[in-house]
Amino acid sequence: MAAPASQSPxxxxxxxxxxxARLVGSGEDLLELACLDxxxxxxxxxxPTLCIESARAVGGRAESVLSFAAGIECLHVASPVHDDIxxxxxxxxxRASTAERFGIAEALLAGDGLYxxxxxxxxxxSPADRVxxxxxxxxxxxxxxxxxxxxxxxxxxxxxxxxSAVLKVIRGKTxxxxxxxxxxxxILAAATPGHAEALRQYGEVLGxxxxxxxxxxxxxxxxxxxxxxxxxxVANRQPTRPVLLAYESADxxxxxxxxxxxxxxxxxxxxxxxxxxxxxRTGAIAETTGQAQDxxxxxxxxxxxxxxxxxxxxxxxxxVDRHH
Amino acid sequence: MAAPASQSPxxxxxxxxxxxARLVGSGEDLLELACLDxxxxxxxxxxPTLCIESARAVGGRAESVLSFAAGIECLHVASPVHDDIxxxxxxxxxRASTAERFGIAEALLAGDGLYxxxxxxxxxxSPADRVxxxxxxxxxxxxxxxxxxxxxxxxxxxxxxxxSAVLKVIRGKTxxxxxxxxxxxxILAAATPGHAEALRQYGEVLGxxxxxxxxxxxxxxxxxxxxxxxxxxVANRQPTRPVLLAYESADxxxxxxxxxxxxxxxxxxxxxxxxxxxxxRTGAIAETTGQAQDxxxxxxxxxxxxxxxxxxxxxxxxxVDRHH
Numbered sequence: 001m002a003a004p005a006s007q008s009p010x011x012x013x014x015x016x017x018x019x020x021a022r023l024v025g026s027g028e029d030l031l032e033l034a035c036l037d038x039x040x041x042x043x044x045x046x047x048p049t050l051c052i053e054s055a056r057a058v059g060g061r062a063e064s065v066l067s068f069a070a071g072i073e074c075l076h077v078a079s080p081v082h083d084d085i086x087x088x089x090x091x092x093x094x095r096a097s098t099a100e101r102f103g104i105a106e107a108l109l110a111g112d113g114l115y116x117x118x119x120x121x122x123x124x125x126s127p128a129d130r131v132x133x134x135x136x137x138x139x140x141x142x143x144x145x146x147x148x149x150x151x152x153x154x155x156x157x158x159x160x161x162x163x164s165a166v167l168k169v170i171r172g173k174t175x176x177x178x179x180x181x182x183x184x185x186x187i188l189a190a191a192t193p194g195h196a197e198a199l200r201q202y203g204e205v206l207g208x209x210x211x212x213x214x215x216x217x218x219x220x221x222x223x224x225x226x227x228x229x230x231x232x233x234v235a236n237r238q239p240t241r242p243v244l245l246a247y248e249s250a251d252x253x254x255x256x257x258x259x260x261x262x263x264x265x266x267x268x269x270x271x272x273x274x275x276x277x278x279x280x281r282t283g284a285i286a287e288t289t290g291q292a293q294d295x296x297x298x299x300x301x302x303x304x305x306x307x308x309x310x311x312x313x314x315x316x317x318x319x320v321d322r323h324h
Numbered sequence: 325m326a327a328p329a330s331q332s333p334x335x336x337x338x339x340x341x342x343x344x345a346r347l348v349g350s351g352e353d354l355l356e357l358a359c360l361d362x363x364x365x366x367x368x369x370x371x372p373t374l375c376i377e378s379a380r381a382v383g384g385r386a387e388s389v390l391s392f393a394a395g396i397e398c399l400h401v402a403s404p405v406h407d408d409i410x411x412x413x414x415x416x417x418x419r420a421s422t423a424e425r426f427g428i429a430e431a432l433l434a435g436d437g438l439y440x441x442x443x444x445x446x447x448x449x450s451p452a453d454r455v456x457x458x459x460x461x462x463x464x465x466x467x468x469x470x471x472x473x474x475x476x477x478x479x480x481x482x483x484x485x486x487x488s489a490v491l492k493v494i495r496g497k498t499x500x501x502x503x504x505x506x507x508x509x510x511i512l513a514a515a516t517p518g519h520a521e522a523l524r525q526y527g528e529v530l531g532x533x534x535x536x537x538x539x540x541x542x543x544x545x546x547x548x549x550x551x552x553x554x555x556x557x558v559a560n561r562q563p564t565r566p567v568l569l570a571y572e573s574a575d576x577x578x579x580x581x582x583x584x585x586x587x588x589x590x591x592x593x594x595x596x597x598x599x600x601x602x603x604x605r606t607g608a609i610a611e612t613t614g615q616a617q618d619x620x621x622x623x624x625x626x627x628x629x630x631x632x633x634x635x636x637x638x639x640x641x642x643x644v645d646r647h648h
Contacts, residue, residue, distance in 0.1 A: 031474040082436065086429035105410035108432070109474045112406060115439060116467035123460045128453040136447045143440035150355040150433045
């Protein structure tokens with residue numbers, strides 16, 4: 001972790017990891033093995049961290065939301081396990097995807113198993129009214145995620161779909177769940193409705209910032225760091241925000257170039273170089289980076305008036321320094 | 325419906341259908357369209373019926389558990405939508421499967437969308453403590469379902485896996501959720517723990533009976549009625565209970581014949597005829613039919629001492645007359 005993040009409570013990571021392992025079992029059958037393989041080594045554990053820190057921000061204790069937070073991570077990890085079946089992407093976080101390691105049928109069931117393990121974990125807390133309300137927030141976010149993923153399948157290869165369509169997909173696929181993770185943590189810690197809503201907003205703009213940064217990664221750092229092929233956006237023919245911004249402000253020559261790349265008519269290495277050229281030339285990279293920074297500013301503003309927000313503020317700041 | 329079932333409250337079906345349509349939306353986007361296509365025309369709506377009738381059996385009202393009951397149906401329908409991706413089965417209930425009509429990626433998301441719509445519906449009831457307890461029962465059943473489906477992938481083509489392995493899969497894939505549907509209905513209607521447990525047991529043995537009857541369908545009625553190809557068990561190389569019973573009591577010649585069929589070395593029409601011959605010769609069909617009847621007897625026994633069980637008793641009886 002970079003300097004700002006290192007000031008956040010590192011003990012949360014092993015706590016969350018231990019809880020995740022407790023939730024899905026010790027690998028006694030194929031379902032547990034596939035779930036453990038999908039969960040570990042863990043990623044950044046952003047959603048459980050957001051859930052726990054949101055509870056703390058309104059005076060709650062980490063321990064009392066830990067199981068719920070780990071449950072959200074299970075739901076979150078289930079999505080890419082299923083996405084990799086759809087995208088036929090053999091890599092995830094620098095290693096073989098669950099579909100690649102266990103097979104399509106098994107990955108499908110591992111994703112379902114992570115969903116259900118997540119719900120079992122989330123629903124086993126108390127008091128009942130708060131657990132139920134927090135669970136409702138997460139269920140609605142998950143449904144919005146499905147809707148956005150389905151919407152995404154309809155705009156594949158469509159460079160003229162416009163940035164608002166992509167923004168809607170980004171919000172649904174990423175920001176809604178990070179928002180719900182914060183909101184749920186706040187609700188579980190008996191936050192006022194106003195504080196819970198402020199934390200939901202914080203989580204949503206932070207999620208948007210992180211998604212924008214992920215979209216920029218293929219054009220800013222080496223793929224070894226991202227763990228995904230830098231050219232996977234091209235391979236998936238999925239227009240991202242920087243690509244759409246470039247398309248909107250490109251001249252006819254560059255539009256034709258982008259269209260060729262997204263129709264798969266260019267070899268991958270050349271496609272990536274062409275994309276990078278057009279995105280730099282049109283200022284799309286700089287503009288998208290600016291948008292991520294605006295989101296971080298909004299995230300910090302959402303924290304105004306909350307009791308104890310130091311760690312959440314650090315978390316927001318650290319997103320513009322590096323990917324989380 | 326056959327005579328016994330016609331005495332059960334037919335008004336439950338349109339009520340449940342209307343609630344399902346309300347839950348998943350009116351088809352305004354691709355997710356809603358795919359979910360509606362998977363749900364309608366509905367099947368037997370067994371799980372919502374069990375949930376509602378279990379609530380009534382302990383003095384509850386249908387209206388107060390309707391949304392929860394419809395939510396369970398969404399979860400239930402999600403599983404075959406995903407299963408058909410795994411099995412590459414183009415047919416479901418006599419028409420094209422969701423995967424066949426909408427594509428693999430879209431079917432995957434439709435299944436996820438049905439799961440999440442189900443959870444949204446189930447979690448939006450009151451009072452919180454009962455909704456939470458009922459939801460826990462359903463979440464645990466769903467997790468058991470995933471575990472069993474994964475287990476099933478490991479016994480594919482394995483005729484020597486033994487009937488206890490298959491029984492465990494049947495219980496996990498079918499009976500656990502029918503049991504939880506009954507248990508949840510009872511909990512929502514403020515049943516005593518003893519009554520909720522009795523209704524869970526009723527639902528489990530009823531689910532087992534229905535699964536056994538489904539396993540027998542390819543050998544007892546024409547595939548036009550089942551809506552699935554009679555030979556799909558063979559095509560999927562999935563040993564069912566009657567097949568395993570036949571294998572256990574078959575002589576060497578018949579065992580070799582079953583093995584050839586399950587290794588896909590026989591053309592489908594001949595495979596089905598060979599299977600039917602061996603299953604009849606070994607008495608496996610008669611024995612399996614007897615087991616289904618035993619389950620119905622157990623289901624009726626589980627109802628002893630409950631306040632109002634006429635409809636649940638009818639439902640149990642009707643399973644041995646025809647498939648539900």
